[in-house]
Structures are given as C-alpha cells and as structure tokens.
Amino acid sequence: MPATTPEPPYYAVIFTTTVTGDTGAYQETALEIEKLAAQQPGYLGIESSRDATEGITVSYWNDEDAIAAWKANVDHAAARERGRAQWYATYELRVARVERAYRWSRSPEGRGNGG
C-alpha cells in the first residue's frame, strides 16, 4: 500500500537495487530492517516492491537529520555491509525532498485527487 505520509514537505530515500543469485536470508533481513526503520525517530513510512531482478524501496522521513540517524544505526550498517558483500549487484540511493503529493483511491475514503 502507499505509505500514509503527512502533508509535504518531507524526505524520501529511494533505494533501487539489482541482486546477485546469492540471496539467502535476503528477505528476512529486509523485513527486519524495515521493522528497525519504523522505530527510528522521524520515520514516516516505507514502500517496497521487488520483482525477479529489480527492487525499489522508498522510505519516508521527517527531515535530513532523521535520515542521518538511520544511516548511523549499527544494525542498519551491518545489513548494508552484508548486502554489499552478498546480495547486491548494483544499487542507487537517492535522497529527495518531497514537494507535493496526491492520493487517489477507488474507495470513498480516498482524497480523490490523482492529478
């Protein structure tokens, strides 16, 4: 589901990956890391999708300080290290400031303005 985020501005970390064939424990580690992220101050939400070759995870944060603190988290750092040693073939990480957002939903509780 799209993450439920407040009115902009806030920050997004867009993490796009391709993986090697060696993805043992990848899925479990990814879920653990998502749980850890959710405990960080300034965390707003996360969205993640992975198909056969490509994954995109977008996490949302109050501000740059929250992103820096999450980057410094030791368990997160250990998982990144393991990812580089074992899982990832390539990745790109982009830090972006969300300027505006529109939500649309088929159900009546949606804001209904999809632009």
Added chain:
Amino acid sequence: MPATTPEPPYYAVIFTTTVTGDTGAYQETALEIEKLAAQQPGYLGIESSRDATEGITVSYWNDEDAIAAWKANVDHAAARERGRAQWYATYELRVARVERAYRWSRSPEGRGNGG
C-alpha cells in the same frame, strides 16, 4: 537496473500503486507509457518494480516544467484515466527534488560509494 541519472539536483516522480483484479492490458499499456515518457523533453530515466499487490514506478526529470509537460501529454492522460477506471485500487503520486545520489556496483565500473 537503477536509472543512469546526472548529478543532482533533478526531480523524481514516485508513483506507488495497488491494483484491482481487473488488470487486462495493464502491462502493455505500462510499457507503452514508459516508451512515451522516454520521448519527452527533460526525461532522465525510469525505474519500475511490481510484485503481486504493489507497484512502484519512479521516473526522473530535469525540472518541474518537464513533469508538467508529461502530465499534459494526451496519451498519458488517457492511460491515467483508464487506470483510474479499471486498474488502480489506490495510488499515491509524489513529486520530489533529488538532492544527492550514491551509486554502488559490484563491477569495477561502479562509483563504489554506497554511503
């Protein structure tokens, strides 16, 4: 693959969707729209991943004007309309300014700084 984008700043459109059961012609239309996007002025690249329930597409653009022109493209507008009528259960679209980016690659041509 992570899109090959220039040095920031540039813009990202993060489009997160969940779909209904009725996804006939969804995949073909999505690919057509990605091809159309690539012909737009100011287009920098696109990344897309879809699993069973959730999809994330991130397109990258030079500036807000390029995003506005793409939004106004008539074929794109028709596809959005069809998506709302048929495919999408919910979506959220976020426009964000990419401030910094790091690429890491297992192969020697990578920049090697994954932060």
